[in-house]
Every structure is written in structure tokens, then in C-alpha cells.
Amino acid sequence: MKKINLNNSYKAVVIGGSAGSFQGVVKILSQLPKGFPLPIIMALHRLKHVRNGFVEALSIKSVVQVTEPNDKEAIKKGSVYLAPANYHMSVELGNNFALSTEEMVNNSRPAIDITLSSCAFVYKEKLLGILLSGANKDGAIGMKHIHERGGTTIVQEPSECMIDTMPKAALAVTQIDHVLRIDEIVEVLKELDKQYR
Template sequence: MNRFKLHNRYKAVVIGGSAGSFQGITRILSGIPQDFSLPIIMCLHRLKHVRNGFTEALSIKSIKPVTEPCDKENIKKGQVYLAPANYHMSIELGNSFSLSTEEMVNNSRPAIDITLETAAYVYKDRLIGILLSGANRDGALGMKKIKERGGLTIVQDPADCMIDTMPAAAMQLTEIDHCLNIDGIIRFLIELDKQYK
């Protein structure tokens, strides 16, 4: 695992995904250590009118509880957060969430770009961004911002994706640090967590 350049100053992991990402994200959430120390902030495209069931389905598979944050809620270490249906989710200075119902971005609300870009602004080089399977380009600009601010960028290997448009778009837009399959992402997160023990 020495091919990963890690430091122990990371503050958060942010994950974006869309079509085809559910299986991958459930494998990640079931594969990380139970005491994984960093907050995991997820922005996943979902049906805006279906309020119940999605978070519960993730929680069943996850080794840690998955919660939808409230507006202005503080981000805590070791928690797993999911953007609520039909809300954009931003990260604010002071380490808290901001929810809004502004216009859709990339035909999506929540928009992955908004979550990734605001996280990049707050966490700078202390952020790890992960982009999974998806059918549009949402998240590509966000990954570019993470890279520009000094954060670490990872995309799911397009060959491992059900739909590769999203990670491929990110790779076209910026030089991604690591292109990994889901098992590789899990190994990365396990190795990362060891830095904090």
C-alpha cells in the first residue's frame, strides 16, 4: 500500500455517485473499519420525491450508522452523512452543513459538484474526494476543485463501473491521483485509517 501518499492531517472524505454506484457505496460502507475516524460525507443522486428507504437501505449494509444532516449541523469525526433528497448540501466554514433548495445543477439536486466544491474550499489539502459510477458529468468540476486546492482525488476505475461517464469525465478534466476499483478504494480507506491509530 506504499503507493498511496498519505498524511495524517486529513479532515474528511467526501464521496459522490450516481447511477450504478449503490452497490459500490454499500461495499465501501460495509468494508471500512467500525472505528473509522474521519467523517464520510456522501452526495448521491437519488429520486427527489422518495424521502424514505434510501438511507435505511445504506444503513443496513453499513458498518456505521448513516444519517441525513440538518441545516447548520456540525460535522463530527467518525460519522457517515448522506445528502438529503432534493436538497443541495454544502460544507461551510466552521465545519458544518448547509442545505438549500436552489435550482438544480447538472440536472440534479443534490448536486455532487456543490458538495465537492464547497468541501474543497473548507478543507483544502485535508480533503479526500472519491467519485463513483454515474451517468452524467456531475462531480467532475468538484474533483477538479479538490485537486486545485491540494486535496487527494480518487475515481472508481471506469472498467469497474456500471456506468463510467462520471469518473471518465473527471479524468478528462483533471489529473486524478488514483483510479481504483471498489476493492482498491476499500483498501485505501483501511490504510488511511491506520494513519490515525
Template sequence: MSKYRVNSKYKAVLVGGSAGSFQGVTRILSSVPKDFSLPIIMCLHRLKHVRHGFEEALSIKSAKPVTEPHDKESIKKGGVYLAPSNYHMAVELGNTFSLSTEGAINNSRPAIDVTLDTASYAYREKVVGILLSGANKDGAMGMKKIKDRGGLTIVQDPQECMIDTMPTAAMSLTAIDYVLGIDQIIEFLLELDQQYR
């Protein structure tokens, strides 16, 4: 019997994070199997003037290739996607990405709220949102949108975070489904993946 509410309705896993999230992200990416069924769409705060290196650093740790999508690129089953430096990354109806250079939101571009909000609109109740360690409130409103539209919300346990502002902000804004450590998040994703076998 699963301890988590997992089923085969989900279409994508979203991951947001900022300061202190890199280690958690790499542990997650190294733990999901190469044939993990769902796309993993990541929006992580990063230095806007450093175009290269972050994607490569994640790919080295990941069991699956990590790519930065192009504008209008289709979202493929099992793909791992990273919001490009200095671009907002939205998920559009029709299962494609949209990139923009509109102004920073929460002092961030890419903004986690943009990715979570648009994905929750596109996928409705068929999305899982995961918010990790971070130093500002970006992602809190996006998690509320996921919850309001029937999706599943997970935040990293604030006690485990290097900086707990981001998950704490989300918890103060909406009723988060699960507050989990990284090991538990991995356990959840592995259980979720079994629903698609």
C-alpha cells in the same frame, strides 16, 4: 510501505456517485471499521420524490449509522452523512453543513459538484474526494476544485463502472491521483485510517 499517498492531514472523505454506484457505496460502508476516524460525506443522486428508504438501505449495509444532516448541523469525527433528497448539501467553514433548495445543477439536486466544491474550499488540502459510477458529468468540476486546492482525488476505474460517464468526465477535466476499483478504494481507506491510530 504504502502504495498510496496516505497521511494524517486529512479531515474528511467525500464520496459522490450516481447510476450504478449503490453497490460500490455499500461495499465501502460495510468494509470501513466502526471506529473509522474521519467523517464520510456522501452525495449520491437519488429520486427526489422518494424521501425515505435510501438512508435506511445504506445503514443496513454499513458498519456505522448513516444519517441525513440538518441545516447547520456540525460535522462530527467518524460520522457518515448522506445528502438529503432534493437538497443541495454544502460544507461550510466552521465544520457544519448547509442545505439549500436552489435550482438543480447538472440536472441534479443534490449536486455532487456543490458538496465537493464547498468541502474543498472549507478543508483545502485536507480532503479526499472519491467519485464513483454515474451517468452524467456531475462531480467532475468538484474533483477539479479538490485537486486545484491540494486535496487527493480518486475515481472508480471506468472499466469496473456500470456507467463510466462520471469518472471519465473527471479524468478529462483534471489529473486524478488514483484510478481504483472498489476493492482498492477500500484498501486505501483502511490504510488511511491506520494513520489516525
């Protein structure tokens, strides 16, 4: 894998994904170094009427327990958060979550764009944004906002995706710093972890 320059001042990692992203997310979470120092904030498209099972399935494989945050919950280092089913999830100044049931965006709630864009606004250049496999364009504008605010952007290699619409949409609208396979994304997070030790 080519050398990727990372700074040691990141405050958060945000991950978006839809159709075909579940296995990639499981692989990332299962190979995280123990004690990974940053919060990982995830917005994944999911069936709105299925409330149970998804978090549990991720937590079984994850090194860190995956939780669905409550509205106004403080964001803690080393935690993994998943947008609850049928809620938009934003990050607010002051480093806490905001949940809402406003209209769907990109036919989705949670909308990846909302989570990514709010993270970009709060964390600016101290954000690492990752967009995985998916069947629509949700997340592309969020990645654009991350880039514009100085954050680092990564999309999953389209040829590896089950459905490549989402990463290709991001590549079409903004500069993406790195196009990587899941195994390479895992290595980036491991390298990032080393810089905080």
C-alpha cells in the same frame, strides 16, 4: 495494489456517485474499519420524491449509521452523512452543513459538484475526494476544485463502473491522483484508518 501515499492530516472524506454507484457505496461502508476516524460526506443522485428507504438500506450494511444532516448541523468525526433527497448540501467554514433548494445543477439536486467544491474550499489539502459510477458529468468540476486546493482525488476504475460517464468526465477535466476499483478504495480507507490509530 500499488502503494498510495496518504498523509495523516485528512479532515474528511467526500464521496460522489450516481447511476451504478449504490453497490460500490454499500461495499465501502460495509467494510469500513470500526471507529473510522473521519467524517464521510456523501452526495449521491437519488429520486427526489422517494424520501424513505435509501438511508435505511445504506445503514443496514454500513458499519457506521448513515444520517441525513439538518441545516447548520455540526460535522462530527466518525460519522457518515448523506445529502438529503432534493437538497443541495454544502460544507461551510466552521465545519457545519448548509442545505438549500436552489435550482438544480447538472440536472441534479443534490448536485455532487456543490458538495465536492464546498468540501474543497473548507478542507483544502486535508480532503480525500472519491467519485464513483454515474451517468452524467456532475462531480467533474468538484474533483477539479479538490485537486486545485491540494486535496487527494480518486475515481472508480471506469471499466468497473456500471456507467462510466462520471469518472471519465473527471479524468477529462483535471488531474486525478488514483484510478481504483472499489476493493482498492476500501483498502485505501483501511490504510488511512491505521494512520490515525
